Amino acid sequence: MDLDDRTAPATPFTLRPAVEGDAAKAAEVWLRSYDAALPQVRRAHTDDEVRDWFRYVLVPGGDMWVAQETADGAVAGVLVLDGTGIDQLHLAPEQRGRGLGDLLVSKAKELRPTGLELWTFQVNTPAHRFYVRHGFTEAERTDGSRNEEREPDVRFVWTP
Template sequence: MDLDDRHAQAPFTLRPAVEADAEAAADVWLRSYDAALPGVRRAHSDDEVRGWFRYVLVPGGDTWVAADGTGALAGVLVLDEAGIDQLYLAPERRGRGLGDLFVAKAKELRPGGLELWTFQVNTPAHRFYVRHGFTEAERTDGSRNEELEPDVRFVWKP
């Protein structure tokens, strides 16, 4: 695969998550977290994350998934009242425009503005959000998150 093929936008379909998506969405989250944040302790086991998707995020949240042409899930976006609560892409799907599609969807659904938190060590995420018009608003020592990892709050205002 040459560089142009790798960065070509694959055909993804964004849609609200349904009950049948919970397991695959949790799997995307787990694989993405482990690949992007290898030095950050996860506060919950794999089974707890799967239950969180099955019983909380998919049925009760504003949860979106991206499916490729085969129907396989490639990413997950969870919105809360303030903005982006979760945005995770399958590691092999990064760099193909999928994150851009999710941020565009989040801006469409929350046109008054968005905020999100990401860990300070996740500098690729910082660059991604800044590229999409977010600005850094706050840094903390991590004492308010379950991972106890220093984090950053980003905001986007239209």
């Protein structure tokens, strides 16, 4: 077989810019992801406030991507970029370990080829390992006094 004839394996996900109809489903992914990954961290906003934030701020803001399951169209993940930052990256809990996070980080790097930064809570050690695996390095730790949750956090940066 000629090497040029090989194709990459099909991904079970499709990435696309978010549209108005995605807000509710994307907010549910965020809520479920947060609750599964960070049960010990107080949320600064109610479920309804998070849903409104997606509907009125994030989706209209224009730099939000959703990952849909190719088979059934369910929203499986959310990526929100803000300038050079990954503002949000959340997966439906049942989607962990399927390569979806890798796909979303690759999209972020494609869209921000000069570099990225992000914040995550210090207690979220699985996220730390994930971002380090993707070439991010720890740049700063804080006591959390500048975030709404008042939770100690870490800033990671990726420079190509």
